[in-house]
Each structure stands twice: as C-alpha cells, then as structure tokens.
Amino acid sequence: MKKRYSLVLAGLLSTSLLLSACGGNSNSNNNEGNTASSSDTESTAPAATESKDTGSSGKAVTLQFWTLFDGGDGANMQTLIDEFNKSHPDIVVKNTKLVWAEYYTKLITAVGNGNGPDVGISHTSRLPDLIDQGVVTTVDDAATDAGVDWASYNQNLLNATVVDGKHYAAPIDTHPFIMFYNKALLKDAGLLGDDGKPVLEQSADGFVNFLTTLKEKLPAKVTPFALSNSNDDPYRLWWALYSQLGGNDIVSDDLKSAAVDQEKGAKAADYIQKLYTGGFIKKNDPDFYKNFQSGTAAIMMTGVWATGTWESTKGLDFGAMPIPKIYDQEATWGDSHTIILPTTKDNDPAKRKAAMIFADWVASNGQIWAKAGHIPSKPSVLEKQEFKDMPNRSDYASVASTVKFNKPSTKNWQIRDNASFKFLNEVWANKMTPADAMTKLQDGVQKVLND
Amino acid sequence: MKMNKMRADVQALLFLLPFLIVYLLFTIWPMIKGVQMTFYKWTLIKKMDYVGWSNYSKMLRDQEMWDALWHSTIFVILTTPTMIVLAIVLALIANRKSRMQKFYRSIFFLPSVLSVAVASFLGLFVFQPYTGLVNSVLHLIGILNEHREIYWLTETNLAWIAVSLITLWWTVGFNFILYLSAMQDIPDEIYEAARLDGANDRQTFWSITLPYLSPITKTIAMLQIIASFKVFLQIQIITGGGPLDQTRPIIQLIYQTGFKKNDLGYAATMSYMLFAILLILSIIQYAINNRKGANT
The missing domain is CATH 3.40.190.10 (Periplasmic binding protein-like II)
Structure with a gap:
C-alpha cells in the first residue's frame, strides 16, 4: 500500500513538472508563432538592424507592426515599410501580416495578455470598441514628441478618430x-x-x-x-x-x-x-x-x-x-484605416514617438498607399504629381470630405x-x-x- | 499476485500519462474553467465582473437562444432519419455482388474525406442561382423555365433543404461504412435458409437484414443526433444563419455571442445548456440500449 502511495506521488510530481513545462512553452511558442508568420519581411530586417546599431544615433528602435492587409494592400504596405526603414536609420519597423478575419480578435487577446505589438492598424469604426477595452492608447503625447501636425490631415477623417477630445489614431486613408x-x-x-x-x-x-x-x-x-x-x-x-x-x-x-x-x-x-x-x-x-x-x-x-x-x-x-x-x-x-498605438507593458515613450513618426510618414506618403484605390488622408498628397499621374483617383478624391462616419459607439x-x-x-x-x-x-x- | 497486478496498473498509467496530461489540460480543465465563466461577464481580454446566476436567467428569457435551439432541432429532424435511410440504401447497393462493388464503395465514401469548408463551398457553388449546377441542370432538362431561378440559399425552407443535402452527401460515407460492415457480419446461411423457404428479396430485407442492423442503427441514430445538434460550419459558410437568422443554429449563436459580441460568459452558459441536452439524450439512449440488452 505504502509503495503505491509513493508511486502516485511520483506520478503527480512528474505531472506537475510537465504541466509547468507546458505553461512555459505555450508562451514562447506564441511569440514564435507571431513572428514566424511575418517570415517574408523578417529575412531582410535583422541585417538592417545590425547595420543600424552602429549608426551615429546609437541603438535603433525596433517596432513590431501588426497589419491586416493582403493582396495589393499587403504589397503596398510592405513597400511603405521598406521605404520607411531605408529613409529612417534609427527606426526598424517589422511587419506581421495577420488574416483580416481574425485580426481584431488576435489583437485584443494579445494586448490583453501583454504580447501585443507596438504599432497596429484599426478601422475608424472599430476604434471606440478598442478604446473601451483598453486596447489602444491616446496618441497625443507621442504625436507631440514626434512633431505631428494634425492640421495637415483631412479634418473629416481626423475628427472621426478623436474621442472625448483625444486623438487615438492617425488615419492613413479613407475607403468610401x-x-x-x-x-x-x-x-x-x-x-x-x-x-x-x-x-x-x-x-x-x-x-x-x-x-x-x-x-x-x-x-x-x-x-x-x-x-x-x-x-x-x-x-x-x-x-x-x-x-x-x-x-x-x-x-x-x-x-x-x-x-x-x-x-x-x-x-x-x-x-x-x-x-x-x-x-x-x-x-x-x-x-x-x-x-x-x-x-x-x-x-x-x-x-x-x-x-x-x-x-x-x-x-x-x-x-x-x-x-x-x-x-x-x-x-x-466610408471607413478609414488608421495607425494605432496599442497598450504595451511599459508604453515606452521612445517607441511611441518612433511609432508616430512612422504613422505620420505613412500618411504623408499616401501616393503609394493610393495604388490600391484608397484616398490618402492628407490633402497635400492629392497635390503630389505621383498621385495625379494615377488615373481615376482624382475623380473621387473629393469624397473624403463627404464621408459620413458612424458615431463613436x-x-x-x-x-x-x-x-x-x-x-x-x-x-x-x-x-x-x-x-x-x-x-x-x-x-x-x-x-x-x-x- | 497482487504485486504483479499493481505493477501492471502502474505501467499502464505510465503509458497513459502523456494522453492524460493533455486531456486534463485541454479538456477537463477548460470544462471546469467554463463553469466558472458562466457566472461572470467575461470578455476576450478577461475584463471580468461577477454576475451570479444572471447569465442563466437571461438565457431562459432569450428568444434568440430558443429560436437557435429550435433551428438546431430542425436540422436534427431533417438529417437523422434521412441519413439512416440513405446510408442503408447505399450499403445495400454496395453489398450486392457485382463488378462495380469496389467502385461503389469508393465513390460513396469519397465525400467524407473532404473538410467541412471544402464541402460547404462546393455546396455553395452547386446551389447558386444563375451559375449553379442544380439550377443549370433544371434549366437544361426543362423543369425550370429559362427565365426563372430558384434561390436555394436565400429562402428559408430551400436553404434548409440545401444545407441538409450537402451535409448528407458529405457525411453519409461514414455511416455507410458502418452499415456495410454490419451487413457483411450477417451470416450467409440465414439468407440461404430463407431462399430455400421461398422468401423473395423484399422479404429477406425486411425480416433478416433490417432486424440484424438494428443495434448499429441505434448507435448511428445517437451519433447522428449528437453530431447534428453540433451543426455549425456548413451553415455559417452556406447561409451565414440567414435569412433573418432563420437558419442560425445554437452553436453559431454561441460563436457570435462569444467572439463577435465579446461576451464569453454568456456564450459559455449557452454551451453548458447544449451540453446538458446532449448529456440527457445520451443517458436516455444508454438506458434504452441497456434495457434491450437485458431482454435478449
């Protein structure tokens, strides 16, 4: 009888060992899973980081960026990220492409257990819900640090991202x-x-x-x-x-x-x-x-x-x-794609500033984003020759000011x-x-x- | 003696351990956690408020829940008897001695290897108006006027038929195999004896084949009822629960409540209700089987 007890005990001990091992594993697996899905971008990023570390401005800031774009949108966003990384030696943006149908659920759960990204995408219509759940932060502080000029945005699009007088996102387009x-x-x-x-x-x-x-x-x-x-x-x-x-x-x-x-x-x-x-x-x-x-x-x-x-x-x-x-x-x-700063463990000001520099840069280079048809969020982009050279877009760009957004419910x-x-x-x-x-x-x- | 038995138990336990751990961790523990969830307003990021029994009282008054439960029941009623009849018919065809035997067996079973998503999308194409296979064939043989279309997927009654047909086609293979093996277990002597007594095909079927199939039929009926109550993906893909949520089954409502409305607590409550229903059905089935078993 006694022997039996000790065996059961041993069994329990080994079980609990395995259990704790499982717990630890699942976390690290999650992280690996997330970065692995961005394999196509990952390959170039490490090399870039190394060269940037030796740059004059010291250590580069690395931003994890979650997106929900595929097809043409996905390719255009990747182009924007690559161009940005090239022109900004002290910031590295790493793109993780998620499937659009699962994006919000994944974002909410990941942010909830502290594994969320530094930068993310949200539709304007989805913002109120994310604010309510504490998934996104106000961007006012970071925008000031990064020198973002809110007046340079189309005010109709911008106002739809302002809740209770606070900015929660930088709109990069509208798709009416x-x-x-x-x-x-x-x-x-x-x-x-x-x-x-x-x-x-x-x-x-x-x-x-x-x-x-x-x-x-x-x-x-x-x-x-x-x-x-x-x-x-x-x-x-x-x-x-x-x-x-x-x-x-x-x-x-x-x-x-x-x-x-x-x-x-x-x-x-x-x-x-x-x-x-x-x-x-x-x-x-x-x-x-x-x-x-x-x-x-x-x-x-x-x-x-x-x-x-x-x-x-x-x-x-x-x-x-x-x-x-x-x-x-x-x-x-209409609705807009916006760039958001999800809640992170430390809400690191340096990363938040870098993120807003990135967001504002994407909005300012909307001619690349407009390739898929979206209307850029900054009126100044509509004046760029590259934008005017694209057919059709100018015929409907004026719609940006007449989009009727939902109230922030x-x-x-x-x-x-x-x-x-x-x-x-x-x-x-x-x-x-x-x-x-x-x-x-x-x-x-x-x-x-x-x- | 005793020592040996104990050693065997321990050895068995060791071999079972990997499975047991996974089972406890991913099945039993979530089930316990799920009961806890039913007493909370619980969102995806675990903003939790204790709400006592209010999820339960809300459920009993929730018309949408009762509707969805009824829709699942409709699906059970539509698919269980038809599934059994179809499986028996197919098994009879495949059990006849003919050169096509192997061919029948493969084609009847083939749809079962598809995933539910593939089967559902095929169904979607087949039942689509204008370009779908069904309407095209009806046009071709002149049953359907060329300028008319049957909207299989947007009329509630037709949508039920379409979803049921796709499900039958997709899942009949498994039950067909069960019946086929049961038929092959029926001793040939009995048929021979019946033939000598001058019984015809119909008589042997009703008096020999069918009675011999009755144990497996009970099992299949039970499996089928449980599986049909759990219907979700084919409806989600084919009708989306529409029109007007009139084909929305209970699992789809649970999914929408949990992951679209972000209310996992209430979703868990409804899941446990479904669990209770299935449990009761299983107990009834078990009781009936055991009583019969005692008699024979």
Missing part, C-alpha cells in the same frame, strides 16, 4: 463607397458624355431615368446596376442615401439609445428596394464583382478598393466617380451585423416593407445597445 461605370456599355446606351463621364442628372428621378435608359438600350443579359442583394454594399448605399437625406446615424448622441430617423430611413430603403424590384439590379446576383469585371454590368457601387482590381482587369474600360447626389446633401458611406459593428444587415436584407428581398424594417431596426439597435 463610390460608383464605377463601364465606359463601353454607357457609350452603347448613349449615356457617355464627350468628357468620358456619364450623362446623369444628380437627383432621385435622374438616377432612375439613367438606369431605365440603360435597361432599355442595352441587351437583356446586361445588368444595368451590379450590386449584391444582401449585407455590406446595399447597406452602404442605404447609409449613404439616409445621410444624404440628413439622417444622423442610427444611435443617439449619448450613444445609449437607438435613434433611427424612421421617415428618412424608410424613404432611402424604399428608393433602393425599387431598384431591386424594378429589375435594375440582378436578383440574388451570386457575384456582382464578377458581373462588372466581365463587362456584363453597366454600373456598380462598392468601396474604392475595387479600383486596383478593375485596373488589372484586361479589356475593362471603366471610370470612377462619387455616388450620385440623390437627395439634399452629398454624403456616402462601441457597438458599431454589432449594430451593423445584428440589426442593420438583418432587416435591410429583408427589404431588398421584398419580404418586408421599408417602414416595418425601420421599426424593427429601431428595436434591434436598442437591443444591441442594451446587451
């Missing part, structure tokens, strides 16, 4: 909802002006007439207006029209209660519903990007990020413009996913009246806010 058109098809329908721009009266009736002409003049298999039938893009159009009517978000100023302006919301939803039921938008289009890309749709609306994609599509002669002013005032949906994304999408999708499918949807939206938003 705009309109693209197929020049060849518009020409066939006689709706392309001599200046290469659509002949379109900027009003509610004007836009419908425009679509009616497209529908009548073009072959039946051509979609007049390519748009998805659910979720993001029709919601963005609704948001734009609602804002054009003077609607001011769907939450109250104190962010505590739902404030859907039901009359304006219903009017906007009704207008869009008629575009679906009127046969201008292909019903349940499985892939409206492909529809436009393969030249079988006359116009389409989505975010500016599509510009880069259309440009690399052979044989697609397209143009871009702000979405039409259907109602009283110009407005559209921590629940923005939940409201969108769990209330707005849900009821508006029913309107587009013609299963719910716009008025009903607005009543339900009001309740739905309130429910999300109460949770």
Whole structure:
C-alpha cells in the first residue's frame, strides 16, 4: 500500500513538472508563432538592424507592426515599410501580416495578455470598441514628441478618430463607397458624355431615368446596376442615401439609445428596394464583382478598393466617380484605416514617438498607399504629381470630405451585423416593407445597445 | 499476485500519462474553467465582473437562444432519419455482388474525406442561382423555365433543404461504412435458409437484414443526433444563419455571442445548456440500449 502511495506521488510530481513545462512553452511558442508568420519581411530586417546599431544615433528602435492587409494592400504596405526603414536609420519597423478575419480578435487577446505589438492598424469604426477595452492608447503625447501636425490631415477623417477630445489614431486613408461605370456599355446606351463621364442628372428621378435608359438600350443579359442583394454594399448605399437625406446615424448622441430617423430611413430603403424590384439590379446576383469585371454590368457601387482590381482587369474600360447626389446633401458611406498605438507593458515613450513618426510618414506618403484605390488622408498628397499621374483617383478624391462616419459607439459593428444587415436584407428581398424594417431596426439597435 | 497486478496498473498509467496530461489540460480543465465563466461577464481580454446566476436567467428569457435551439432541432429532424435511410440504401447497393462493388464503395465514401469548408463551398457553388449546377441542370432538362431561378440559399425552407443535402452527401460515407460492415457480419446461411423457404428479396430485407442492423442503427441514430445538434460550419459558410437568422443554429449563436459580441460568459452558459441536452439524450439512449440488452 505504502509503495503505491509513493508511486502516485511520483506520478503527480512528474505531472506537475510537465504541466509547468507546458505553461512555459505555450508562451514562447506564441511569440514564435507571431513572428514566424511575418517570415517574408523578417529575412531582410535583422541585417538592417545590425547595420543600424552602429549608426551615429546609437541603438535603433525596433517596432513590431501588426497589419491586416493582403493582396495589393499587403504589397503596398510592405513597400511603405521598406521605404520607411531605408529613409529612417534609427527606426526598424517589422511587419506581421495577420488574416483580416481574425485580426481584431488576435489583437485584443494579445494586448490583453501583454504580447501585443507596438504599432497596429484599426478601422475608424472599430476604434471606440478598442478604446473601451483598453486596447489602444491616446496618441497625443507621442504625436507631440514626434512633431505631428494634425492640421495637415483631412479634418473629416481626423475628427472621426478623436474621442472625448483625444486623438487615438492617425488615419492613413479613407475607403468610401463610390460608383464605377463601364465606359463601353454607357457609350452603347448613349449615356457617355464627350468628357468620358456619364450623362446623369444628380437627383432621385435622374438616377432612375439613367438606369431605365440603360435597361432599355442595352441587351437583356446586361445588368444595368451590379450590386449584391444582401449585407455590406446595399447597406452602404442605404447609409449613404439616409445621410444624404440628413439622417444622423442610427444611435443617439449619448450613444445609449437607438435613434433611427424612421421617415428618412424608410424613404432611402424604399428608393433602393425599387431598384431591386424594378429589375435594375440582378436578383440574388451570386457575384456582382464578377458581373462588372466581365463587362456584363453597366454600373456598380462598392468601396474604392475595387479600383486596383478593375485596373488589372484586361479589356475593362471603366471610370470612377462619387455616388450620385440623390437627395439634399452629398454624403456616402466610408471607413478609414488608421495607425494605432496599442497598450504595451511599459508604453515606452521612445517607441511611441518612433511609432508616430512612422504613422505620420505613412500618411504623408499616401501616393503609394493610393495604388490600391484608397484616398490618402492628407490633402497635400492629392497635390503630389505621383498621385495625379494615377488615373481615376482624382475623380473621387473629393469624397473624403463627404464621408459620413458612424458615431463613436462601441457597438458599431454589432449594430451593423445584428440589426442593420438583418432587416435591410429583408427589404431588398421584398419580404418586408421599408417602414416595418425601420421599426424593427429601431428595436434591434436598442437591443444591441442594451446587451 | 497482487504485486504483479499493481505493477501492471502502474505501467499502464505510465503509458497513459502523456494522453492524460493533455486531456486534463485541454479538456477537463477548460470544462471546469467554463463553469466558472458562466457566472461572470467575461470578455476576450478577461475584463471580468461577477454576475451570479444572471447569465442563466437571461438565457431562459432569450428568444434568440430558443429560436437557435429550435433551428438546431430542425436540422436534427431533417438529417437523422434521412441519413439512416440513405446510408442503408447505399450499403445495400454496395453489398450486392457485382463488378462495380469496389467502385461503389469508393465513390460513396469519397465525400467524407473532404473538410467541412471544402464541402460547404462546393455546396455553395452547386446551389447558386444563375451559375449553379442544380439550377443549370433544371434549366437544361426543362423543369425550370429559362427565365426563372430558384434561390436555394436565400429562402428559408430551400436553404434548409440545401444545407441538409450537402451535409448528407458529405457525411453519409461514414455511416455507410458502418452499415456495410454490419451487413457483411450477417451470416450467409440465414439468407440461404430463407431462399430455400421461398422468401423473395423484399422479404429477406425486411425480416433478416433490417432486424440484424438494428443495434448499429441505434448507435448511428445517437451519433447522428449528437453530431447534428453540433451543426455549425456548413451553415455559417452556406447561409451565414440567414435569412433573418432563420437558419442560425445554437452553436453559431454561441460563436457570435462569444467572439463577435465579446461576451464569453454568456456564450459559455449557452454551451453548458447544449451540453446538458446532449448529456440527457445520451443517458436516455444508454438506458434504452441497456434495457434491450437485458431482454435478449
């Protein structure tokens, strides 16, 4: 019996040893995992660090930078980082690319257990939630140290990142909802002006007439207006029209209660519903990007990020413009990518200063970032020759000042996913009246806010 | 004698130790931790507030939870009987002596090697309007007017059918194998004797094959009910829970609550409720099996 006890004891001891070993391992594994995923950038970085250490300014500051970009965006961001590292001998930025769908969850958990990066990316719409959770810090101190001139930013974009009078991020772009058109098809329908721009009266009736002409003049298999039938893009159009009517978000100023302006919301939803039921938008289009890309749709609306994609599509002669002013005032949906300083263990001022120098530099060199279609956040970039040389961008750059952002509610994304999408999708499918949807939206938003 | 037995136990324990440690660490410990979570408002970065039983009382009053639970139940009702019938039919086909035997076995089992994501995306392509396989075939054979489309994925009832069909196609292979091996265990003499008595195919199927399959059927039914209650990924990918959350199963609601709404405490509470339901079902199943076992 006694022997048995000692064996059990030994077993327990060895178990606890293993357990503690596991605990230690999992931490270091995590760190390795994080840096390993940035392998493509890592290869060049160590060499750069070494040479920089011997530089005149002493030891270089190394910044861990987490990004959520892939494709064209990912490549452009890497170019920006490489250029920055070249021109700033005392700062090394290391890029870790994360998958966009998992980015925020990973950022929040990593910062929560003290393994977060020095610099990160956040959408403007996501900032309030990150502030609320203590994931991001105010950047005012670091911006002052780094000599950032906030006046050099587009104030509409900048203001959306200011909460309670404090700056929480440096916006590097805006990616609003705009309109693209197929020049060849518009020409066939006689709706392309001599200046290469659509002949379109900027009003509610004007836009419908425009679509009616497209529908009548073009072959039946051509979609007049390519748009998805659910979720993001029709919601963005609704948001734009609602804002054009003077609607001011769907939450109250104190962010505590739902404030859907039901009359304006219903009017906007009704207008869009008629575009679906009127046969201008292909019903349940499985892939409206492909529809436009393969030249079988006359116009389409989505975010500016599509510009880069259309440009690399052979044989697609397209143009871009702000979405039409259907109602009283110009407005559209949009969001921004911003550079944030996540909370770190020591909040090292030297790193924070370096991070803001980097953030401001990225914003100032927005012509590289604009390659994918985004509108740079600094008006001075729009004047650069490199920016002007790129086609299309200048046609919609003015939209930056008319983007209607969400109020800084921590629940923005939940409201969108769990209330707005849900009821508006029913309107587009013609299963719910716009008025009903607005009543339900009001309740739905309130429910999300109460949770 | 006693010493030997003890040594064998210790040796067994040593061999089991690696598994036990991992099991305790990654299964048992999180389960205990999960119970703790249900009493807190617990976010991803562990901002914790003790809330007592309020997650539980909230759950009982939460219409969305009951809806989601009902949707999971619909899925169970739709897929369990059809799965059993389909698996038996396929097993019968593959069990017939023919040159195609091997071919049948491989193609019936093949979809099971796919991951759920691959199967779901295939399903998405197949059921898509305009370009999807199903609608194209319906157009081709003239059942569906060329200018009409069936919107499989955006009408609630059709979406259930589409999701169920994809799930059946994807998971039937495993149950098919179970039935096939059970059929091969039925002694040939019994069939021979039946033939001598002049029984036809239908009679042998109903009176011999089916009764012999009944133990495995019980097992499959139980496994299938549990698996169907846990349905998540194919619905997440194919319908996203829509339209109007009318195909959202309980696991998807748990996932959304935990990782989108950042409310792990409430998500854990719902998980334990699902756990309780599955536990009760298993106990019932166990009880029924044991009673039957005692009788025969």
